Amino acid sequence: MNLSTVPKAKLNRITLNFSNGRESEYRNYFFEQSYKTTRGAYLILAIMYALFGYVDSVVAYEFLTLFLTIRLIVVSVLLFVFFYSFSNNFKLYWQSLLFISYFIGAIGIIIMLIKIPEVTIYSSGLVLVFLAGSVLIKLRFFAVSIANAIVIVIYIIAAFVWNIEFKTIISVSFFLIGADLIGMLAAYRTEFFHRQNFTLYIQIAKKNKEIEQSNKNLENKVMERTELLNSRNKELKKEVKRRALIQKELVAAKEKAEESDKLKSAFLANMSHEIRTPMNGILGFAN
Numbered sequence: 001m002n003l004s005t006v007p008k009a010k011l012n013r014i015t016l017n018f019s020n021g022r023e024s025e026y027r028n029y030f031f032e033q034s035y036k037t038t039r040g041a042y043l044i045l046a047i048m049y050a051l052f053g054y055v056d057s058v059v060a061y062e063f064l065t066l067f068l069t070i071r072l073i074v075v076s077v078l079l080f081v082f083f084y085s086f087s088n089n090f091k092l093y094w095q096s097l098l099f100i101s102y103f104i105g106a107i108g109i110i111i112m113l114i115k116i117p118e119v120t121i122y123s124s125g126l127v128l129v130f131l132a133g134s135v136l137i138k139l140r141f142f143a144v145s146i147a148n149a150i151v152i153v154i155y156i157i158a159a160f161v162w163n164i165e166f167k168t169i170i171s172v173s174f175f176l177i178g179a180d181l182i183g184m185l186a187a188y189r190t191e192f193f194h195r196q197n198f199t200l201y202i203q204i205a206k207k208n209k210e211i212e213q214s215n216k217n218l219e220n221k222v223m224e225r226t227e228l229l230n231s232r233n234k235e236l237k238k239e240v241k242r243r244a245l246i247q248k249e250l251v252a253a254k255e256k257a258e259e260s261d262k263l264k265s266a267f268l269a270n271m272s273h274e275i276r277t278p279m280n281g282i283l284g285f286a287n
Contacts, residue, residue, distance in 0.1 A: 011199070016141055016191050026198050031091050033194075034138040038098065039085040041136045046078035049105065055121060056112075063115050070108040077101045098139045099147060105129055106151040110158060113172070117164045123172050126151075127179040134183030141187040148180040 010019045017023050049071055056067040081101050084090055090097075106129045113122040130151075133144045152173065159169045 011192075011195055013192075016188070016195060018195075022202075026195060028091075029198055029201070030138075030140075030194065031094065035085060035090065035094065037136075038094070038138045039082060041132070041138075042078050042082040042085070042101075045105075045132055045137070046075050046082065049078065050075045052125065059119050059121060060112070060116050063112075066115070067112055070111060074101075074105045074108045077104050095140060095143060098133075098137055099143050102129070102133045102137065102139060102144070103147050103151070106133075106147070107154065110151065110155050113155065114158050114162050114164065117159070117168050117172070123175055126155075126176060130176070130179045130183045131186075134187040135190065139187075141184070141191045144187050145184050148183065152176050152180060 011017075012019065018026060053068055053071050056064055056071070060067055078101060081097050084097065085094070106126060109122055109126045109129055113126060116122065130148055133139050133147060139147070155176065156169060156173055159172075
């Protein structure tokens, strides 16, 4: 993609969206920068989610079958996303898949928390899910905020339906809301700075494009100047050859002129001798 041609856009500080076509460009850029991290995160989360089954066998033995079934479903979903991330179509659905899998994992922990409300380890597990969604799996700020809010509301409703003690609901809710706010703040700051870096990346790409164009123009001028110099060098070589030829012709003409002059001098000397000899005789006879 040609980032240098994307027009300037303002960043909405609430939704963290750009105001024009740059948003789609950013999402492509964000995917290219994040999908490998997301892939690794899902593999790690699947392993961790499965390993916590040992905790179920210790603190929730009476619900072990249910809890292991939940973990099996969630781990299967996480591994599906992990393997699907190697597909060419992953880019089209990756945020939706992250949202759905994140939501399923959180709901699984809520069921465990409702079944054994007195065991705080599951509320801590839900906090870990919040932090994973906010920081680790690269789910966008707006999506993770909605998911966390829905999860907390579902927990509160389910807790009242299953007659959980009010003080437990309050304490767990405040604990979850606090973790949600921290996660949202982390997700907001991370995405905000990432989008700022993207803007700088575009500006750098634009400058590089301008420098590349300047270099290309300079190269064209150098090539034109080189061709002109080569042409003049060829003309100069021809002129040198022509002058050398003229020089040779002048030397040959000079030599011929000198030879002719010598012949004339010899001829005149002979003629003078030939004329002077009989003239001397005539003059002597006349005297």
